[in-house]
Amino acid sequence: MNRDKIVTADEAIALIRDGDSVSCSGFVGIGTPEELIVALERRFVTTQSPRDLTLVFAAAPGDGKARGVNRLAYEGLIRRAIGGHWALVPQLAKLATDNLIEAYNLPLGTISHLYRDAAAHRAGTLSKVGLGTFVDPRQSGGRINQRTQEELVRVMEIDGEEWLFYKAFPVNVALIRGTTADPAGNITMEHEALLLDAQAAAMAAHNANGLVIAQVERIAAAGTLDPRSVVVPGVMVDCVVVASPELHQQTYGTAYNAAFSGEMRVPANRIAVAALDERKLIARRCAFELPLGGVINLGIGVPEILGAVAAEERVLDHLTLTAEPGVIGGMPQGGLDFGAAVNTQALLHQNQQFDFYDGGGLDLACLGMAQIDRAGNVNVSRFGTRLAGAGGFINISQNARRVVFAGTFTAGGLEVAIEGGKLRIVTEGRAPKFVAAVEQITFSGPEAVGKRQSVHYVTERCVFTLQPGGLQLTEVAPGIDIDRDILAHMDFRPLITQVKCMDARLYRTGPMGLSAALLDLQLTERLSYDGERNILFVNFQGHVIRDQDGVDSVRRVLAALYRKAGRKMALVANYDGFLIDESLSDSYFAMVEELHEQYYSTATRYTTSAFMRMKLGSSLSSRQGAAHLFETQSEAIEFLHHVNMAV
Numbered sequence: 001m002n003r004d005k006i007v008t009a010d011e012a013i014a015l016i017r018d019g020d021s022v023s024c025s026g027f028v029g030i031g032t033p034e035e036l037i038v039a040l041e042r043r044f045v046t047t048q049s050p051r052d053l054t055l056v057f058a059a060a061p062g063d064g065k066a067r068g069v070n071r072l073a074y075e076g077l078i079r080r081a082i083g084g085h086w087a088l089v090p091q092l093a094k095l096a097t098d099n100l101i102e103a104y105n106l107p108l109g110t111i112s113h114l115y116r117d118a119a120a121h122r123a124g125t126l127s128k129v130g131l132g133t134f135v136d137p138r139q140s141g142g143r144i145n146q147r148t149q150e151e152l153v154r155v156m157e158i159d160g161e162e163w164l165f166y167k168a169f170p171v172n173v174a175l176i177r178g179t180t181a182d183p184a185g186n187i188t189m190e191h192e193a194l195l196l197d198a199q200a201a202a203m204a205a206h207n208a209n210g211l212v213i214a215q216v217e218r219i220a221a222a223g224t225l226d227p228r229s230v231v232v233p234g235v236m237v238d239c240v241v242v243a244s245p246e247l248h249q250q251t252y253g254t255a256y257n258a259a260f261s262g263e264m265r266v267p268a269n270r271i272a273v274a275a276l277d278e279r280k281l282i283a284r285r286c287a288f289e290l291p292l293g294g295v296i297n298l299g300i301g302v303p304e305i306l307g308a309v310a311a312e313e314r315v316l317d318h319l320t321l322t323a324e325p326g327v328i329g330g331m332p333q334g335g336l337d338f339g340a341a342v343n344t345q346a347l348l349h350q351n352q353q354f355d356f357y358d359g360g361g362l363d364l365a366c367l368g369m370a371q372i373d374r375a376g377n378v379n380v381s382r383f384g385t386r387l388a389g390a391g392g393f394i395n396i397s398q399n400a401r402r403v404v405f406a407g408t409f410t411a412g413g414l415e416v417a418i419e420g421g422k423l424r425i426v427t428e429g430r431a432p433k434f435v436a437a438v439e440q441i442t443f444s445g446p447e448a449v450g451k452r453q454s455v456h457y458v459t460e461r462c463v464f465t466l467q468p469g470g471l472q473l474t475e476v477a478p479g480i481d482i483d484r485d486i487l488a489h490m491d492f493r494p495l496i497t498q499v500k501c502m503d504a505r506l507y508r509t510g511p512m513g514l515s516a517a518l519l520d521l522q523l524t525e526r527l528s529y530d531g532e533r534n535i536l537f538v539n540f541q542g543h544v545i546r547d548q549d550g551v552d553s554v555r556r557v558l559a560a561l562y563r564k565a566g567r568k569m570a571l572v573a574n575y576d577g578f579l580i581d582e583s584l585s586d587s588y589f590a591m592v593e594e595l596h597e598q599y600y601s602t603a604t605r606y607t608t609s610a611f612m613r614m615k616l617g618s619s620l621s622s623r624q625g626a627a628h629l630f631e632t633q634s635e636a637i638e639f640l641h642h643v644n645m646a647v
Contacts, residue, residue, distance in 0.1 A: 005185040005240045009039035012213045012239035016040070019079075020172040020210075021054040023115065023201045024069055026061025027325045027339040027350075028088060029252030031196045032068050033177040033215035035243035037061075040175075041071040052079040056169065058111040058197060058350065059325065059391065060088035063252045063336060075100055082152075082169065084108030086389030093387040096144045103144040104152060105381065106135055108324065109354030109395035110166050112197050116351050117168050119203035124168040126156070129358060129395050131164060132444030134381065139441065144387065174205035174212045177248075178231065181216040185237030188229045191217065193250055193260040193340035194325045197350045199232050206236040213239045217248050253336030260333075260340040262347070271311040271331065276509055278416045278460040281423070282406050283309045284506045285458045286366050287514055289404050292318040292522050293544060294363030297396050301368035302406040304334040313514035317546070320345070322362070324392035326353045354392070358399050365400035367393060369407040371438040372457060374492040376445025376466040378405055379438035390442050397443045402454040405443075409433065409459040410489055416460060421507045422479030423461055428489065434471075436491040445470070462486055463502065469495055475502045519553035527561060529569070534601075535640070536561065538573040545580040551588050555595065562599040571596075571603040572636050575612055589619045604628040604636040 013036065016022065026032030043049065055069065055078050062068030064087065072078060073091035080102040086093045096103030106114075113125045130153070135142040141153045152167045176198040178187035189195055202212045214237050250256045258264045274280045283305040290296065290310065296319055298306055310316045311331070321341075323332040329345030332338075348356070356362075370388075371379035378397070381390045397403050408414050410429025417424045445466055448455050455466035463475035472495035476482055487493060505512040528537040538558075545551060562569070580588055596603055605620075605628065607613055613629045620629075630636045 004183040005234070005237060006181070006183060006219060007239050007241060009035050009215075009241045009243075010043070012036070012241050013039040013043050015211055015239070016050045016053075016173055018049065018051045019053070020050065021056060021170045022173040022175065023056040023171050023205070024061050024175045025177055025196050025198050025201060026057065026068060027059040027194055027196055028061070028336060029063060029068070029249060030193045030325070030339045031177050031198065032061040033175045033213075033243075034067065034247040034249075035215050035241060036175045036213055037069060037071050038247060041074075044072075044074055044077045048076065051076050053077060054080040054082070054169070055092075056082045056111070056171065057089075058084045058108050058115075059339070060085040060389065062088040062092075064088045064090060066091070067252060082106060082111065083389060084111045085391035086387045087391075093389075097385045097387050099145045099147045102148040102150075104142045104148060105144055105387070105389050106130075106142045106152070106166065107390055107394040108392040109351075109358060112200070112351040112354050114166060114168055115171065115197050115200040115204050118171050119200055119207050121207065122168060125166040126163050127166065127358065128163055129398055131162060131398075132447035133390075133394055133442055134440045135390070135394065136164065170208055171201060171204040172208060172210040174201040174210070175215075176202055176212065176232065177215045179216060180218050180220050180225065181214060181237075181240040182220045182225050182234070183222050185214065185234035185240055186225050186230045187214050187216065187232040187234075187237060187240075188225055189231045190229065190263075191250065191256070191261050194327070195231060195347060195349050196325055199349060200351055202232045202236045211239070212237045213241065215241050215243045215248065217243060217245070251337045251340055254340075257340075259342040260337070262344055265343045271308055273312050274305055274308050276418060278408055278414065279305055280309065281418070281460045281506055282408070282458055284512065285463065285502065286404050286406050287313065287315075288503065288517070289364060289366075289402065289456065290315065290319060290518060291363045291402075292518050293542075295320045295322060295361060297322050297324065297357070297362050297365045297367075297400065298332055299365070299367035299393065299396070300334075300338060302408075303366040303368060304332070304338075306366055306406075307331050313511055315515050315518060318515075318518075322353070324353055324357065324396065325350050354395055357392075357395050360399055360401065362396065362400035364402045364404065365396045366404045366406055367397055369405040369457065370411070370433065372405070372434050372471070373436060373438045373445075374470045374494070376448065376455060376457075376471050377438045377441045378443035378445075379440045381442045382440040384439070393442055398447070403443075403448070404456045404458055406458045407433065409461050409486070418507050419479075421504055423477040423507060424479055425461070425485055432489050432491060434490040434492070464494060467495060471495065472497070473499055475500055477502045478504060478507065515549055516553060516556075519549060520557050523553055523557040527557065529561060529565060531565070534565075534567065534569055535637075536565075536569040536571050538571065540576075540578045541574050542577040543579070545584060545588065547581070548584065548587065551584055551591055554588075555591050558595055558599060568599055568601040570640055571600045571605075572633065572640075573603070573605045574633065575605055575607040575616060576609065578607070578612065585619060592620070602628070602640065604630060604639050606630040606633055606636045608632070
């Protein structure tokens with residue numbers, strides 16, 4: 001029979017020994033076991049024990065001031081710290097930058113995976129994440145100061161390809177948090193905004209014959225928890241501590257919000273519309289890069305506003321926003337609620353989310369930027385004695401199909417005015433961001449060029465793209481002078497060939513009509529016109545029409561192409577995986593008939609789906625023009641031969 005594992009915080013913390021490696025959960029204040037951290041600080045201050053701990057954290061369990069692991073910033077208590085994000089633990093970061101403890105900054109996702117690998121007693125994590133950045137051992141190997149000598153990262157070559165090997169570290173103690181526990185130590189997380197790495201870290205400590213301490217808000221009777229709701233099984237848990245409410249807030253910014261834990265959904269129209277300032281200008285320009293139907297990650301800073309812009313422009317329903325601690329879908333939150341989200345579709349463990357990210361699951365990442373150099377390298381992690389840390393930035397930026405870096409052109413006191421659809425710099429920022437060489441490489445431009453990754457750098461006054469020769473200036477805001485307002489504040493001259501004016505809609509109040517613009521752009525990319533044979537190829541594969549705007553977009557785009565061609569065309573359309581809301585069928589096929597009469601000399605459509613051929617045939621056969629439906633493109637084109645088309 002399982003023993004009763006419920007103890008006080010002081011009783012649990014008393015079990016930690018000198019020299020232990022202690023992992024602490026938490027993403028800002030979400031999942032941060034504040035009661036246990038307070039007890040650990042209290043024990044050290046009172047007894048000067050335990051000593052020489054190794055502290056491991058993936059995200060930063062802290063508020064940027066005094067809470068979270070900031071409470072543990074004592075010489076003697078901490079000997080070594082291995083962290084993913086450091087910006088919110090400045091007191092601990094000061095010990096690192098002052099060379100008073102050994103300290104490492106590794107990618108957040110990699111630390112998350114190392115918990116899992118430590119649990120399985122693997123040697124470490126093999127990954128391409130970090131190549132060409134400061135965690136590459138040919139730069140600093142993630143070591144923060146001179147005191148730190150041991151190499152935790154090394155380069156390995158496998159089948160002619162370079163990889164980074166991250167050495168696994170022991171986890172003797174796991175400090176985790178949940179909602180409900182039973183006397184056997186089974187832990188559920190129904191009120192938590194995130195699952196994080198509680199399960200993997202607990203497994204790592206348990207499998208190392210270590211100690212797992214779980215902080216919860218309540219106790220349930222034995223045998224009453226739904227086993228499918230148990231995130232950390234009691235067999236892995238040694239101690240359960242019931243926290244006081246003030247040390248068990250859902251986030252550091254919110255005591256409790258049922259929408260954060262998925263117990264309710266909130267109306268999307270309640271999202272506040274941001275004022276039109278330089279940050280919103282940047283977010284608006286980034287919004288034109290949004291891939292409808294795509295999966296997106298939004299970072300800290302200006303990218304946080306992009307979700308609100310998408311909601312204002314009525315495109316949020318066409319996107320799947322994600323956040324690195326495990327959120328899929330919905331609206332990610334900002335500030336001290338960062339990491340939480342409302343109206344989510346799913347919630348993954350953090351290490352699973354980084355499996356998805358590292359494997360290329362993101363169609364777009366929109367991230368902040370602090371320093372950028374000629375080669376397109378970006379620094380967000382280290383500025384002199386200020387240690388921000390990489391967090392999930394390296395995992396995300398390196399593996400997303402497309403990356404948009406977003407931030408103001410200069411920093412420190414920048415003031416702009418938007419007047420008559422133009423931008424005017426009132427007061428220039430004191431610190432340039434486009435520098436000769438970044439202080440630390442958090443994103444490698446040359447690595448991105450080598451794999452042909454699409455990379456844009458968006459500011460309030462201009463846009464750059466990454467080319468093999470370095471940064472290229474591609475867009476400039478109306479009212480901005482290139483020499484006076486851009487080149488004069490850069491430490492290098494970018495590539496300049498053809499520069500176009502940024503979209504005037506960005507600098508006007510009110511919605512920009514983004515939904516129609518993105519729908520039209522997406523459809524335009526699906527069209528291919530062979531002028532010599534006068535055949536229009538339309539690829540509707542996987543295309544989804546959810547509303548009348550989608551129907552209208554098809555009409556607009558095809559009408560525009562017809563006007564450009566100047567004659568009727570033969571249509572060959574791929575309908576594989578095409579989806580349309582049933583309520584829009586009549587409107588859509590009426591539009592199809594209208595286009596057929598005006599623009600097509602003949603029309604053939606194909607799909608490998610017998611069901612879709614039947615559905616299209618039924619909808620089109622009663623309308624003007626026979627429904628020519630085939631299984632393959634070659635069959636559709638062969639049909640054109642039989643009607644004497646010039647192919």
